[in-house]
Amino acid sequence: MAKVIAVNISEKKGEIKHPIEKGFFKENHGLVGDAHAGNWHRQVSLLGNESIEKMKNLGMEGLCTGKFAENLTTEGICLYELPVGTKLKVGEVIMEVTQIGKQCHVGCQIRQLTGDCIMPKEGIFTKILTEGWIKSGDEIQVI
Template identity: 70%
Template structure:
């Protein structure tokens, strides 16, 4: 079985904007990724999207997409994220997170949809809250705990 892993950690200062890749990120309890526009005390502290989902949009002719293009905090590969039930616990790097939501409503005027013509995040992105804090970096293993 292929090991699931973190491909990139992405951050932005404003909501609704593509995120930029960083070397590593600190994910805090009741916050999410420190310094990110979406961080805070709510159920969507951290957003995750699989390369498998991004590849679907690339196949539509959008080959200029980078990690963070869909405003995900963590880009992954090797695990179909949107098939995980709410309540699933994931060990990601030093952290443990709990899946809180699958997909979301896409707001109109989204910079991501304008750039790509389609935003896969509302259908296949997932959201989580941080249970155990710590650092996450590209290459870290992503493990389903339950």
């Protein structure tokens, strides 16, 4: 079963996100209170724990959920293989995949701390179609 293992938030772009118990994901906005939220195509970022484990296996220490600035840390689904346009039901929320990977920006705190960033290769971005709450443990379904 694919599921959410952490919901993460930050107040500024380019910073590590910290876990919260649950988050409200607003339609056409993203995670309320998060720096990356807004009316654009990258409202929510997702990264698989499997990708974080790859970085740990390369010898990177101190990695945990939110370290790569992802809003949702997932488990049991290969996110970067989902085609753009895929719809996901996560907790109460329906979201649509809008982008796979991204260009890492200059001065990225994550790259400075870890030496590398997996988000540009294996992170995905979505927009919120139906709003609601997401918490750790919520199931992820491809619809």
